[in-house]
Amino acid sequence: MTKKLSPVAQKARDFYLQQASQDDRSWTQKLRQAFAENAFPTQKDENWQYTRLTGFLQHSFAQVAAGSLSLDALSDYLPEFEVIRLVFVDGQFSAQLSSDLAINVKGVSLTVVSGIEAVADNSTHNERLLQEPMAVLASLQAQAGYALTLDANAALETPVYVLNVQTQSNMAATVNRIALAENAEVTVIEHFVSLTGDAVCAMANNEISVAKHARFKQVVMQQLNTQSFYFNNQFIEQVEESVANTFFASLGGALSRHQNHLYMDGDNIESIQNSACIATGKQTVDSRTYTEHNQLNGMSRQLHKYVLDQQAVGVFDGMIRVDQQAQKTDGQMDNKNLILSDTAKMNSKPQLEIYADDVLCSHGSATGQIDDNQIFYLQARGISRNKAIQMITQAFVLEPLEDINSGVVRHWVEDKVMKTLNQVQS
Numbered sequence: 001m002t003k004k005l006s007p008v009a010q011k012a013r014d015f016y017l018q019q020a021s022q023d024d025r026s027w028t029q030k031l032r033q034a035f036a037e038n039a040f041p042t043q044k045d046e047n048w049q050y051t052r053l054t055g056f057l058q059h060s061f062a063q064v065a066a067g068s069l070s071l072d073a074l075s076d077y078l079p080e081f082e083v084i085r086l087v088f089v090d091g092q093f094s095a096q097l098s099s100d101l102a103i104n105v106k107g108v109s110l111t112v113v114s115g116i117e118a119v120a121d122n123s124t125h126n127e128r129l130l131q132e133p134m135a136v137l138a139s140l141q142a143q144a145g146y147a148l149t150l151d152a153n154a155a156l157e158t159p160v161y162v163l164n165v166q167t168q169s170n171m172a173a174t175v176n177r178i179a180l181a182e183n184a185e186v187t188v189i190e191h192f193v194s195l196t197g198d199a200v201c202a203m204a205n206n207e208i209s210v211a212k213h214a215r216f217k218q219v220v221m222q223q224l225n226t227q228s229f230y231f232n233n234q235f236i237e238q239v240e241e242s243v244a245n246t247f248f249a250s251l252g253g254a255l256s257r258h259q260n261h262l263y264m265d266g267d268n269i270e271s272i273q274n275s276a277c278i279a280t281g282k283q284t285v286d287s288r289t290y291t292e293h294n295q296l297n298g299m300s301r302q303l304h305k306y307v308l309d310q311q312a313v314g315v316f317d318g319m320i321r322v323d324q325q326a327q328k329t330d331g332q333m334d335n336k337n338l339i340l341s342d343t344a345k346m347n348s349k350p351q352l353e354i355y356a357d358d359v360l361c362s363h364g365s366a367t368g369q370i371d372d373n374q375i376f377y378l379q380a381r382g383i384s385r386n387k388a389i390q391m392i393t394q395a396f397v398l399e400p401l402e403d404i405n406s407g408v409v410r411h412w413v414e415d416k417v418m419k420t421l422n423q424v425q426s
Contacts, residue, residue, distance in 0.1 A: 003038055012057045013039045019063060020140035021115065027126065028140075035136045050315045050347040051286045055254055056229045059169075061201040063143060066090040067167030069195075071097055074165065077193050077223070081408040083161035084110065090165075091143045091172030097163075107154030107184075115142030115175060128235055128261060129205065135233040138203035141173040148177070150184035150214075159187040159409060166193075166200040166224075173203035180214035180242075187217040187406060192224060199227040199254070206234040210242040212266070218246040219404060219413060222256055223420075226281060230256040240266030240295070247404055249413060250277040250285045251420040257286040257315075264326075267296040274400035275304045276417060279312035279344075280424045286315035289333075293326040302333040303400045307393060308344035309424050317349045320363065324355040331359070337367040338396050340389075340424075390425055397421060 005013060017036060021028055040057060041048035066089040071078075074087070074097070087097035093112045101110045129135045148160060166172050180186060192202045202224060210216045222230045230253045238244055250256045260273055275287040291300050306314040320331040337346045350363035370392050378388035397417060404410040 005040070008057050009040050012060070015060050016137060016141065030126070030130070031136055031140050034130050035133070035140060038133050039137065041133055047317065050313065051255070051257055051284060053255075056201070059199055059201070061169070061171035063141065064090055064168060064170040066092040066094065069094070069097060069165070069167060073195065074163065077163065077165075077191060079161060079189070079412050081412070083159050083189070086112070086146055086160070086162045088144060088162070088164045088172065088174060090167055090170055091174065093144045103156070105154065105156055107151030108156050109147070109149040110160065111147050113145050113147055115144055115173070129233070132233050132259070134203070134231040134257070135205050138173045138205045138231065138233070139175055141171055141203065142175040142205075143173065145175040145177070148186070148188070149179045150181060150186055152181040153183045154181070155185040159189050159406070161189045162191065164190070164192045164202055164204070165195060166202065167195050169196065169198035169200055171201040171203065175205045176207070178206065178208045178216070180210050180216055182211045183213040184211070185215040187409065189409065190218070190220045192222040192230060194224045194228055197225055197227070199229070200224060201229045202231075204232045206232070208234060208236045210236070210238045210244050212239050213241050215243045216245070217405065219249070219409060220246070220258065221249040221251065221413065221416060222253060222258070223416065224252040226252060226254055226283060228253050230258070232258045234260045236260060236262045238262070238264050238266065238269045238271065241268045242266070243270045245272040245403060245405065247400065247413070248275040248287055249417060250275070250279070250287065251416060253283065253285070255284045258288070260289045262289065262291045263294065264292060264298045264300070265294050269295070269298045271300045272403050273300070273302045274403055276397050276400045277304075277306045277314060278397065278417070278420050278424060279306070279314060280309040282311050284313040284315065288315070288317035290319045290321075291331070292321050292323065293329045293331060294323045295326055297328045298326055299330045300332070301403075304335045305397055305400050306337040306346060307340065307397050307421065307424070308337065308346060309340040311343045313344070314346040316347070316365070318363070319351045319353065320361060322352075322354040322356050322359055322361065327356050327358045329356060329359040329361060331361040333363040335365040336396075337365075338393060339367060339369050340393070393425065394418065394421060
């Protein structure tokens, strides 16, 4: 049954269907049908109650030819440490701005694929993807993506850095696949930026599989201008004795929504999912996780921190689901939020759904303003009030970064977070 839409939403749906891939494969047709029937979520949908798409629907984000860029124009964003660099400009791969993808490491393959090739017919993954309307839209709009594959025992010491840059008002969507075989290891950094003051829409779907004893480390950072929109869905599958560590930083955008769908399908799995979100003005930032513990001795850790100023809106939604077979699960989820004004708002919904009887699980959320006693303590030591507030805020928001287990990557992310925080507090 097709969802009843407002005239604005109907117009947007028809526009994006017309722009979508016309490929005639059965899976693409399923995507088109799902989008035609279920786009777009409204506040009546529980998962979108606090995240309004009104601003997004008022734009018609077309796909455009990639703008011309030099590497110098990206210097403010690029890491200063060694990386294997992939650059997508306005949704299309730029070989000129990227590193040589012929990686000289045994068992490692990194290739660029078209949007059609990236949207694979994977039944388990697709069933999950079809439940997320914006993931469906990203799949239909994707023009390109990348595939990163590591064979058994392969280790890539140099991080893979993926820069998604938009130079004009448009929609840029990528669909990507990362697959680690047994005992493989890699670090991936994904960065979303805009070089225009106009509104853009950045979208991504990541399909990530982590095999036995493999170690996957990731940083995702969106740094779009404050007129723009960001939607990212990550589908992460782990099997026994693997480790996944992912961190998300939201530093821009009018509306930013990042979601991890994590499935722990083996014994003795470890996962870390942290985020640090900063918003001001009328920005909305939404970070959410869905974590399934499906086997024995799983351990998951989550720490999500928000700093909100002026009329900003924060949304956190986290679910830890523990299957009946997942005895000895240790799942911890914490959300802490710092409000810097009387008009900012935080909506938090940490959840546990437990079907096993021998588990150690907890969830919590706390929202408040800076304690005056903390400010007084620093002022008593000769520090000005403004500087004291700045120091307390910085210490608060940097805590989730401590689990980024590469020092050079962590310092680089800290620098981006601090610059954004200084702009908010200036």
